[in-house]
Amino acid sequence: MKKFLFLPFLFLVGLVSGQSLEGAWKLLSQNGKAVTDQEYIKIYQDDYFAFGVKNVADNAFIGAGGGPYKYEDGRYSETLDFFTLNPLQIGTTTPFKIDLSGNKLTLSADTNNGMLVEVWERISEAKDDLTGNWVITGRKRDDQISRSTPGARRTIKILSGGRFQWVAFNSETKEFSGTGGGTYTAKDGKYTENITFFSRDNNRVGASLGFDFQVIDGEWHHSGLSSTGSPIYEIWTPYAIGYKPTK
Structure with a gap:
């Protein structure tokens, strides 16, 4: 009987791990504050991610970052190949707690600047010949x-x-x-x-x-x-x- 008690948990872990991050995402909030003055767009594809940030009012460029990511067995981490907001972090790997539910993605991590919690919404996961x-x-x-x-x-x-x-x-x-x-x-x-x-x-x-x-x-x-x-x-x-x- 005890063996079967683990089956629902294993099923849920497999379900979460089986969900794909691939596609384009928009940042909705950061540390509980809605993001409206700036636009963050993040793209996931082929185990790599990249994001760009601009001011909404005047389209001024703010920053960009990206690199390889790993998402397996309910664990998620990012390694930075480039990061204009703080180049000293290039080459570092940060583990995140991840909650992926449909088209909503919540990432949280303990960073050098304190706790970071981001909520993203998937824009699209459409694919074509050049995806x-x-x-x-x-x-x-x-x-x-x-x-x-x-x-x-x-x-x-x-x-x-x-x-x-x-x-x-x-x-x-x-x-x-x-x-x-x-x-x-x-x-x-x-x-x-x-x-x-x-x-x-x-x-x-x-x-x-x-x-x-x-x-x-x-x-x-x-x-x-x-x-x-x-x-x-x-x-x-x-x-x-x-x-x-x-x-």
């Missing part, structure tokens, strides 16, 4: 393709739930080069970005950029004109394959 976490590994110039192997210095682009965010950073030196993000669509070989935040120039917020795309042998070939009108051709590889950590 994934990518790292740039190639460019074409004058019909010649040059390839590279990303190390500590790399540029990633994470897409999930109809949201995207790119980030350029160096996880060893803790240098941050820039980030931007927003909503996107990818259908029938056409990829369109609608910028909602941009660390280098918030005047770009509201702009839409259209590109062509193909997925060839598992890699994303991205081509068109940049925001300055220059032709671009980029090759993005799934992060888990393209990124080679330095030892």
Whole structure:
């Protein structure tokens, strides 16, 4: 009889662990206070996360962070590859208490600044041909393709739930080069970005950029004109394959 007493508990643990975080999320409250003056968008995909923060009133960029996360057996932790709000925390791993119920996510942790409790709401978990976490590994110039192997210095682009965010950073030196993000669509070989935040120039917020795309042998070939009108051709590889950590 005692054996069966554990079955409901094990079932619930399995149910919670089986829920996926993948998709795009918006921060609703922090330490019990509603978040209204700033917009936090967080994307989870392929065991990686990234978030960007801006002021709602003037679209001014506030900060960004991200890195690998682990969510298994009811346990959740984040490791920071980049974090503009406090670069000294890059490389650290923080365990969180997690409560995931439908499209509501509550994360709580004891941090250096005291207890942190965040409540997030999932915006979307939609997927398409480009859903994934990518790292740039190639460019074409004058019909010649040059390839590279990303190390500590790399540029990633994470897409999930109809949201995207790119980030350029160096996880060893803790240098941050820039980030931007927003909503996107990818259908029938056409990829369109609608910028909602941009660390280098918030005047770009509201702009839409259209590109062509193909997925060839598992890699994303991205081509068109940049925001300055220059032709671009980029090759993005799934992060888990393209990124080679330095030892």
